[in-house]
Amino acid sequence: MPAQPAGEPAPLDGSLPASAAVGAADRGLSLYVHVPYCRVRCGYCDFNTYTADQLGPGASRSDYRPMLAAELDVAADSMRRAGFPAREVSTVFFGGGTPTLLDAEVLAGVLDDLRARFPLAADAEVTTEANPDTLNPQYLAVLAKSGFTRVSLGMQSAVPEVLATLDRTHDASRIPQVVAWVKDAGLQVSLDLIYGTPGESLDDWRTSLEQAIACAPDHISAYSLIIEDGTRMAAQIRRGQLPMPSDDDAADKYELADALLSRAGYQWYEVSNYSTGPETRCRHNLAYWRGDDWWGFGPGAHSHLGGVRMWNAKHPRAWADRLNAGHSPVIGREVLDVPVRELERIMLTARLRDELQIASLPAAAQLEAAEFARVGMLDPAEYERGIFSPTLRGRLLCDLMVRRMTDAL
Template sequence: MPAQPDGETPPADGSLPPQVAGGAADRSLSLYVHVPYCRTRCGYCDFNTYTVTELGPGASRSDYRATVAAELDLSLGVMGRAQLEPRAVSTIFFGGGTPTMLDAQELAGVLGDIRERFELDSAAEVTTEANPDTLSPAYVRALADAGFTRVSLGMQSAVPHVLRTLDRTHEAERIPEVVQWIKDAGLDVSLDLIYGTPGESLTDWHTSVEAALACRPDHISAYSLIVEPGTRMGVQVRRGELPMPDEDDLADKYELAEALLASAGFGWYEVSNWAIDEKHRCEHNLAYWRNADWWGYGPGAHSHIGGVRFWNAKHPRAWSDRLRAGRSPAVGREVLDDTTREIERLLLGARIHRGLLLDSLPESSAGLIREFQDSGLLDPAEADAGFWTPTLQGRLLADHMVRRLTDFVI
């Protein structure tokens, strides 16, 4: 697992500096709930997750809901002391780990605990991630009854040998059935795919995208595999047992995904995300990319409130021990200065369709904008309308474009 970021030690009660209240009325509020439990650890995963054997002594899943409730209460106190006016919550996202490792009643109960403490927007988006082999029709109906609106399903691939390399435990043939359960319950469904797995051919990737489209989801995410050094897959690559993903291969697969998804009526709205229409974009992820306010609950969860980032103790036992002692679970924070906030605005906004207004960019970057248009990285028609919108080639070079853009801020 990656180390926590460097940062200052926050106050024991979690108090935030007074500047977080400035402009809060113009920022939306989202909530993230981290459920750190998994049945098995996938070889490529470096998220803050734990199997039963990894939890160790003194860490129990049985008090998870009660501990989240304690953190919910603490967050309300912190926001109140910071004079943050109450805002209706726009989105809630349960991630992990595997949130659906919890009983449906427990997961629904956590959402109920949130509803008791926060006002939700009338059109609030409420998503949970799920693995296909943790769901049943009854489980999905319980989610719908509790007020969930959306399920993000970890499909990853439709090719058995690719799933084996990723250490995924579900069978590819199960995906259409599970998607239908979700639809029958009246919930939106997103399918998450990974491309670039060692041994995955372009034909394999084509098969996976077509299989996802055949399920008629509302949303598809496609992420390139990143081999993290501390993972089992990272060790296998270092030993030469698996090949490192090839950049040209990743580009070919991204271009194939765009062609197949576009022909099926899906439009990209962020570099790795496509939706069947604007109504089915993931509003929670857009809140991140637009630098809105969000509070993260659970072990290792990160938060961002008014230009202050803070993060919780990673291990479930350390997280729960702090809350039981009446202390904030936050173990680090960073108060962003104006320059850093501007860089982050550009870093995040540049990845979104129409995520930046050109007249909001530094005047000194006008020549760079023209260069990007002339080289086919920015859509000229969109630029004429005043928007930063990368072309397909621009999306492939998004990191390069952003690095050059932020040079005008530093």
């Protein structure tokens, strides 16, 4: 599990720098809720997650809602004292971990607690991640009634052997049934897929894509597996127990995903994300990529408000102890200067299909963009309209393009 960022200590009372509220009226506000509980910790995962036997009284699932409510009070007070204008929340995202390990009534109650302190827009997008084996029609009916609008299912693969390598516990054959339940509840559904698992063949990946498409979800995310240092999978690869996937293998699988998803009517809008149209894009993730304000709640959650980046105590016990003492759980923060904010703006919006305006780039970066268009890494028609929109080749080399443009700053 990665260490927390380096930064300055945050005030115990949660006070924010005055700069955080500057221009806030022109930015959207999103909320993220981290639910750190998992039944099994997957070998590839380096997220801030814990199984039940790792946590004792005060940090368990039964303690989660009242502790989170205490954090919400601290956050609302911090924003009020910093002079933030009244804003409606446009998106809420419950991530983890496995949020749906909480009882449906508890998850719905947390949303009520959020709504009581941070008014939600009438059309707010409210998403929860879920493992397929934690859902049933009754659970989904409670979520829909309480105001959830979207479920992001961790499908990962349709191939049992690949799921076993990833330590995923769900039965892939149940995915179509669970997707149908989500739709019957009136909720949008996204399927999350992972490619590049050690030992996964191109045919395995084709099977996963075809079965995901057959479910006709509103949205599909296709992420390349990143082998993170410190994970069990990284140790297995180091010992030679699993093969290290190659960059060429990842590129072949991305090209296959793009071909099959495009043929099925899905449109890419971010390098790893496809939807049936603009109305089914994940608005919460777009808020991150566009640099809106977002406040993260729960153990280890991160926040970004007007160029101020903050992070909570990571372990659920440390998080709860700070709240029980009447303190903010935010333990560190970083105030980003103008050059860093500009670098991050380019880095994030360059991954999007239609967000980065060529004219908004510094002159040296505009010259780089012109070269990218010349060699086929940017859509020529979009480039003529002044839009930085990567082609398939450009998406495969997006990190290189970002480095070239930001090196020119």
